[in-house]
Structures are given as structure tokens and as C-alpha cells.
Amino acid sequence: MTDTSEDRTGGDPTSGRTSDGRTGGRTSDGPTGEDWQSLLTRWSQEWADAQPEPAPEGEPPARDAEPLRTRWLGFPPASEERIRALEEKLGHRLPPSYRTFLAVSDGWRYAGGFVWLLAGTDGVRWHEDAAGLSEYFPGELDDDPSPHDVLLAGMWGRALQLDVESDALYVLLDPGDVDEAGEWAVYTWAPWHADQPTRHDSFGTFMEAMYREFHHLEVSRSERTRTPFVNATTRAQDAAVDRARLDALGGRYERASAALAEADSFGRPRARGLRDQIRRLLGETYMVYFQGLTADPMYVPEVVPVLLAEHVRMRGGDDRLPHTLTGASEAVLETADGILRQLREGTYRYTAEGPFGRAVEEAREQARWGETDAAWHTLRAALPEWRPLSPDHLAPIGLCADSLLGALITRERGQELLATPRTGLAGDIPAPTADLDPPGLAWLADADPGGSRRSYRFLLVEGVAPAGLPALIGADDTTALDAPATSWEARRLSSGDQDHTAPWADRARMAVGRAGPGWSFAFEPRPSGRFHEQRLTSPALAASAGTRAVTVWSQPPDGLRPAVFHLSVAQDGEERYGLTTDGTTTTTRGPVPESLLPPSAQPPAPSDDHGHHRAERHILEALSAELPVHLPRFALTHGRLHTLRTRPWNRPPQPGETYLTVRIVRGQPGDGR
Template sequence: MTDGMTDTVEQWRSLLARWSQEWADAQDGETPEGERPARDEEPLRTRWLGFPPASEERIRALEERLGHRLPPSYRTFLAVTDGWRHAGGFVWLLAGTEQARWHEDASGLSEFFPGELDEDSTPEDVLLAGMWGRALQLDVESDAVYVLLDPGDVDGSGEWAVYSWAPWHGDQPTRYGSFGAFMAAMYREFHSLAVSGSEQTGTEFVNATTQAQDAAVEAARLDALGGRYERAATALAEAVSFGRPRATGLRDQIRRLLGQTYMVYFHGLAADPVYVPEVVPVLLAEHARMRRDQELSPYDLPGASDAVREAADGILRRIRSGTFRYTAEGVFGRAVEEAREQARWGETDAAWHTLRAALPEWRPLSADHLAPVGLCADPLLGPLITPERGRELLATPRAGQPGEVPPPTTDLDPPGLAWLADGDPGNFLTSYRFLLVEGVAPAELPALLGEGEATVLNDPATLWEARRRFRSGADAPPWADQALTAVGRAGPGWSFAFAPNPGGQFDERRFVSPGLAASANTRVVTVWSESGHGRPAVFHLSVAENGEERYGCTLRDATSDIRGPVPAAFLSPADASAEDRQRRALEALAAELRVRLPRSALTRGRLHTFRTRPWNRPPGPGEPYLTVRVELGRP
């Protein structure tokens, strides 16, 4: 319902007549006859919520009294009806020519909205600050709802903005571009409340408007499956405002894949056993993130049966333990399993390509299922679904629907290793160390680099989660600089073990790379980069093979310690900055070995982890060391 629907007397008369008929029909069975307000008797009898039209003389008299010409949509409205009953659900009488009056801040609300103005105040704040004193008040009888028509907020066609506010609503006043836009919104509010009322009383609220909106919802569903999600989202938003039962559940699937979580509840789907495996994990993943250890309450899944709640409790336990896995049927289901295997070793871009290629073969669980939104809850695959990829997913035709396949989004991971020299906005990778091992699968790294045969891979976790869960074991000697590393594939034939922000400091006097012993039957590259923080920045790179270091270099600002035949491409001029020297070495290493590290998996994904053997030697005779342990407890 747009402003253009109320530009003329005929358009107003059509809307208001339809509104009145639908309102009268909705009263049958909703309110017992003896409980109806007396003010409703006449509009029920006449099936007209309005009054006789205001004559041109009455309208001009009002304009003379106000000292303003009325805005077009309100003026035309008055020519159809001199006032209105039941504008939405909470304004029982709207002013005509006799009742309209200047508000003159009678409510005293200018003190609170928008508050004190300052240099950071927006133009909207300035308009709102003056609105309370200059606006025309249109509410006559209401549930404490103010409806104010503002002559200081005027558009190019002469329309005055309408502001509506109620103390029980609590938010900022709602602004409508014109009186026509306000009335269109109140018509939609009437419909939405009538739907709720019919659900509570078990009556049926059906008319030409509801049927047209339901047809639009079905067309939007097919649009969404065909990749035309923006058009679908617009139609569904309109249907949601009319309270159509299916619209919110469908629209929430689109919103969630676009990265939106606020007020996403999958209305009507979360309590349906058919859709529980798809949408409930998404809700519970957000519940676990925001409410930590809180259990589910009866309000979390309204309308759910005991069986659905029991299933939800099980899903929540698996989400919190990190064992939840999203599943699907058929070709797409097999792609999900393949993509998860790729993602758990850091190949997140390849995992997304696998999912994207299979999207046309995805099939819905039932009629109100638009897309594999459950991917968002999977601990390994969820981080792949960025808002950009969510748009790509939604724009890809699915379920056998025709449509144009969108161009692929840009991969998240940059090539090579040089991105490590760029730092990290979250200060996560300002210092790091890693090992690259040739010809060894990631799953075999614990046996090669770990401390003892008992070292195994931990379940996939973010690096922050892994550090919180797996702290240094009591068996490690206090001098040992072990590293909790994330592992994965680093390119054809290479695996990595990566540790961000090492706990220890690089000290070449005691430094021993775990890769040296591990290189007995392979080639291992060791890199350690340490930012300054008041000390000279350090960048160490060494390559070991057959149990011996072939070459290495340690760069400290303007000094270099070169050992063995280091390729010239690895080294920078002596006057180069520490960042440039690090970047050149990383670029050369990636080019020579054709290796890369997955930035997205390391910074926001989940990878297997394990703890390496020490990166330093034990203290020698006469070498003291100090161990400090801090234990935090409750007072």
C-alpha cells in the first residue's frame, strides 16, 4: 500500500470502503455483542468507519483557523470523511475538521525526544526536537497514542510527515512520510491484529485483501527459489505487515542468510516437526552464543510440542559441545559432507565452491522451505556463509526452479603468505609462528610434531576456543615453550601447524624448531614472526630436510643472521623496513613452494588443534629460569 493509493478522492474512497467492510466482517465472532463499545454500534450497522465528507467550506475554515494550507493527502481524506474510527488497533478516533488542533507540546515530550541537541545531532534530531511544539494533533481518542502532523517536515509535493508515539511502545516516534502513508500503515496494522484475533478465537479472517496477499506470498516463494530473492523479500515484507501467517517464516530464512539475526524467529516453522532439523539449530546456535549456559525456556519456542522441545534440548547440547552437524538429503547432502571435510582442514574457499556447485540440486523439506539456512548453525560450515555468500546462495536457482545463475563472489582467502605481513584488524596475528611440512597429511602432524605418541588432534575449534579449552598440561616441564597449533592443508602436498601470538619470545640462544627433528624423512619450513612492542621486531625463516637445517635467516630490523644458501629472493635491501623484509620473504617462500595459509579459517573458522613439542631447548648447566604462575579466584 503506497502513498499513490490515496492521491485522489476516488482512491481514498476505495481504500476506506474496503477497510470498513473488512473491519465490520472481522467483528463477527471476535467480540461478543454485549461487550462491544457503544462507539462501534454505528460503524457496525452502517459498515462505515468514517463520517460524512467535510465540505470545502469546512476544510477552508480549518485552514484559516490553523493559518496553514493542509497537506494534500489529509485534505483529500477530509473530502471523503470528516474523521475516522479505528485507525489501526490503538487509535479509536482520528480528528476531522472540528477536532484537529495544534499540539503545542501538551505532552511535554520535547524534553525526552530527541533529548538535548549538540554538534553531533542529525537533521532528523533537529526536526523531531521542534515537532512537538508545532505539530497538528490528530488523535482524539486512543490508547495513549499520539498522532502528530508536522508542518515543519514537508516533502517536495507539500506532504507533511506524520509522527506517532505511545509510551507503552518505548521506542523513538515512528515517522511516516505523509498522512496517506500513515493511514496505509494503520490499514496494515488492522489486518495484522485481525489475523492474531482470528487465531486466538478460532475464527476465519478471509477477504479479497488476505487472498491477494496470500497469492503474493506464494509468488514470492517461487521467486525466492528461482534466485529472485530481493523481489521475494519485498513482497514478503509487505505480507508480514499484513500479518499473513506464512510470510514471516519465509522472510526470516532470507534475512538470516543475509547475516541478520535480530528478530529472526522463523515464525510458524520452529514449532513444526518438519522444519525443526533446519531452523531450530539456527535459533539455538544464536541462543548458545548470546546466553551461554542458559537452558531453554517455554518462551524460546512458542507453540512447540513436548517432542519438539525434547529434540531442541538435544540439539542445544550438541551445539554447545561442538558436535552438531548439519545434514541434508541427496546430491546436496553429499556436497555438505564433502565441504565439511574440506573446511575442517582449512580449505574454506574450496568448501564453499563445493556447496555452491550443488545448490541447484538442493530440495526443500516442504513447501515453506526456501534455502539451506541450517548451514548457518554448522560449526564448520557456518563461518563460510558470509553476507556476500548468503546473497550468492539466495541468488542461485534451487529446487528445480528456472533462473539465472549469479557470478561467483570473490574468494575470502588471499593467495600465498604475504597477507600475514598486513597485520590483523583484531590484533590477532600481530605475532605468529608456523610449520609447513611436505608430503604429510594434516592428521599425521601430531605424531610428527607432538610431544610423545599420545598427542592427538583435538576437535575443531576456533583458536580462541582452543586456547581456552586446552591449556598447557601439567606434564610439560615449566621451561618448555610448547605451542597450541591449528592444522590444515597449505597447498598441494603441504600441511601446516599454525600458532598465533606465541606465549614465549623468540630467543635464538635457546630456540629449537620442532620441525628440525620432524624433517628426518621430509622437508619442513619454520617461520616465526614477532612484532616489536618495545623490542626489535624479529622474523625467522628456516628450512630443514633429512634432520638438518639447509638454510635459514633471522631478520631484526636492520640486522640479518644468514645461515646457508638462502635464496636471494628471500632477502631485502638492508634499508628496507621490517614489514617489507617480512613481506618479501613470505612472498618468495610461497612462490618457491607453492604454499598458502587460509586466513578465513585461521581468523574466524574452526580447525583441529594439537600441542607441539617445545620450541626451545632445556636450560643448560648454570642457566637459571623463572616460572610465574597466576591463579585467578573469586574473592
């Protein structure tokens, strides 16, 4: 039907707001009769206008004939006497919003898409767990059930049933779940939904939700049938989407997100795709599909990589494209296949036009050498210069998929990005988020989130760029930097390096990057080799030709093997000094600066590494106080860094020296191993 509706409510038709600004006619005690009349009248008229024209000489369905003729989905109001009689029969005073609803309409047709008739005073009945659903929801309670589960367990037996005719959808009004205003919660559930019951705070909020559901379903129907669904409410919601878009670009993302969520509840076509961009930058991935954008060739380079990056994170090597691309054109699917391959290989690059695009390239160069905080500063400074691909593009969302820059976009940084005005709009610039990398080296002494301490070793080289390290410490003359990899990928490569080497060999695979002005690092977490002071041949000797190099190797106690921390400094190809400590005893070589010597401590218990830990932290703090160096924690733990395979850190055993090799073979059941 054509748009014949008017805003007859005297208020804002968005989400049932009345002229006094309340939503859905709700007051603290529930909707008043006037509020209900406004909402229900608008609902009825929009429903009538949305019904298809009957065929020539045809008649509308019997159920629809009267509401179409009267343009009213309700019934005559229930009198106060009738409502009181129902309350006496039930032994309860009805909750405010349902009571005032009955005084406007004694029942309702088409409450959403799946309740065809909602009870008035003559249709209300006790449910009494008629379907035996208490057996399944919530099921048997454990020893410490949540308050919600306790309420739900008793709800089925005590609730009033309001659905009279429906598509197997139960609508239950619970007198045991009451708020301070006297409102009873409404629970809905249907077997075809196969989920936990949905809870609404009151009958009033339930009806508001059903009004939104009516709109949502009508939008879907109008798209299928190519018939317009336009009225005062849809126009107001679309105007709210336009305002929200400008709010989002101006940095007012919270207000924009709330308005877009409201419009999305009415099924407005652009609202979800816009809001999903905000949600994803806030770290949310559940049900983020960028609806309406993935099929548009203009947006494919921006949003499809983000969907595919999440697909790779969740499903690893699954070659199937995510269902969110179902129905996309062949061109889009072909592009998606190529992006998926790049994401798996860790080579996907986000690109943008203009000054922001140049900043992205600069940030990628910083990130690949471990300078992730600097990379974020570069991006942040360029954000005001970012320009959208088209009006429905709110932010550089594609950054989240970039193999080097994606990890930088934490929730806090996503908030900062969204709060920064873009596209030349004026607004308040947010305070910068704190850097993620701590200064210096002492953070290495901190325990992992699980409370344990891991072994590590690293090399610091002065006056050499990271790209120059393979020539100094590479395993052979052909060694080159590998493509940037995560720490997990580097460990997988490292395990392959050990497959065909002598049992004693210690071929490290180290992540490399910048360690401060004029310094580079090579770092390996959890090295496979064990520290042997007599056999140690640190690559620092070769790396220090014409410069300085520092070697650190920390090994916490492991079973019967004691803790050890080693530091040595080489210059011009020779070791200048070194020290090795277990936290109790320290041995030194050469003129070790006094500041580096760990303080004396009481001997710890044999199984205690506190002494080693104290010595480790002291030496790391003193070293970074003496040299302008640091290691990038975030890049080493969450980012991608170039790696290289180095020569062994331990020399081969000499005549008379022995070593033990233990190999564990996992057999199949029944094969005797």
C-alpha cells in the first residue's frame, strides 16, 4: 500500500516516543492510558497501511477484515469492573502496564510476527507448566544457582499465559519476578527458537519489542516484495540514522551507537552496517556482519577482510568462506578468496588513499620492527585526514584486518579512534591512550598471566639496523630475514629447524626489531636449548665487530635444574665482561660495572626462585639505566616481527664431554610402545 500514515501521536514516532520524551509510553509506574492509546493507534495504522491490496473482487482474510476496516488491532477497552473481577479471580493485582493496557484495549491482534491474538480479560489463564518446560529451562539447579535460574525454575508453574493464538510462541507474565514499580517480567519462548526464554522487564517493554518486531518484519517483507514500507516512524528513524552518521564521524560515537541500535531494532536498512563498524572497533565480533556493505564492491576492500580475519582466527584452516558472504557476487567471492589466502599467510595489507594512506604505510614500517606504540601515534595523528569511501563509511575499519597493524587496535585505541573527529569535522580531541610498551627491560622479570616465569634470551646490537643482523648472526651465508610472524608461528618454524640437526645443536629462531635509538635486538622466548656456560658461544662476539653487543639469557628453575641468569657484553669481537648468577652465587669475568652486580641475598630454598628473580630484575633495571635500550613487549607477545635463524648458541661437545638425549615416542594403543 502507499504511505497514507501521518504522525497522529503528537510526538516523535521513533521507537514509540511520546511528546514528553518517554520511550514507548513508559513511566516509572508503567504506561498511562494516554501513552498506550498513542502507541497502539500508531501501530494499528501502520499495520493497516502495510497490508497488501486484496485481489480484484477478493476479500481480506477473516482475521484481518475488522482491523483493516477500523484501522485498529485492538478491542474495546475493558471496564474497571471487568479488570477488578479478573484480579479477584486470579488473586493478584495486575501489574501497572498490563492493567492500563487493558483499560485501552481488552486484548490485541498481531503482537509482533508470531502472536496472532494476545489475551484480554477473558483469555488470561494460569500456565501451570502445561508444556513441561521447567524440565529443560533451566533444568536441574546446581548447589549455587544464579538468581535468574531460580526465578526461571519457578516461572513455568506460577506465570499467567497471555498468548491465545500464536505460532507456538509462549507469552508468560510472571508474578514472581517483580520490580520495585510493581511490574511483572514477561518471558517468551518458542520451540523453533531453541534458545533460552527471552525476558522483558514488563508487559509494556514486551509490547514495545513486539512493535519493533512488526517493523523489522515489514522491512524484510518490503525488500522481498519490492513494495514500500514508509510511514512517519520509518522516516523519523532514517533521519536519526543520518544524524547518527554525522555524530559518529564527529567523534560522538556513543550517542551514534545508541541511535543506530534503536534504528536497527526497527529494521532500518543502514543502521546495522553502520553500527557494526563502531562495534568492531570496540573489540566486538559477535554478530558483526556489516549488513548491507559486504555485497557493495566499494566496501568490499574495507569490511570483507575484517570478516575473513575473524574467520581465520576462529576456524584456522577452514577453506570455506564465512556464511556472511552467502549470496555475494562471483567477483566479491573471488576477491574474498585472495584476501583469505593473504590473511592465512600473514601478508594482508590494508591500504587507504591520501595522507591517511601514507600514514598507514609509515605505521606498517614502524610496526614490523616492533615500534607498535610509535605506529599507533602515526595513525592517530593522521586520523583527522581520513576520508570515507562513501557516506556509510564511518572509520578505517579495515585496519583491524591488517597483518601488522590489526593487533594494535585494542579496545581502548578503538575508542580513541572513534572519539577522534574525522573527515574534517570539528570536535573535541580525546586524550591519548597510554602506550602499551613499558620502558626498559625489567618487564621481562614479570610473571606470565598464568603466574609462571619463562626462559628467554636476547641479543642487543648497537649501530646496526635490524635488517643487517642476518649478515652478523645468521646461521650461514644464505640466512635472510623471514616474513613477519607471530610468536606462535615463529615457534612452529623453530621446531622445524631442529628436525634435522645434531641433538646438541641449539639453532635459535629469533624475532628482530629496533631496541631504541641506534640499537637492534634479536629475541627468543622459551629457547629450546639449555644454558651451558662452558659451551656458550654467544653470537654477540660476531655481532660486536666495530660496535657493542649485549647477550642476556634467563632460565628459571626447571625440575632438578637450577635457575640461571647470564649477562655478557662484547665489543670489537671480544667479550669485555660477563656475569652469571643463580640469585645466590654470582660469578664474573672482566670488569663488571658495580651497578650490574646483584645485591647479596639470603640463600633461597632449593625449589624457590625468588633469589634468581630478584637478581634478574636488578640486572635488567641496571642495564636499561646504563644503555638507552628497551624491548617491545606488545610486539613480542601480540604482534608480527621478522625472524631469522641464528648459528648455534652452544658449541659442540668436545672430546671427553658427554651429553644426554631423551626422545619420547608416542605409540598407538596396542602396539607395545
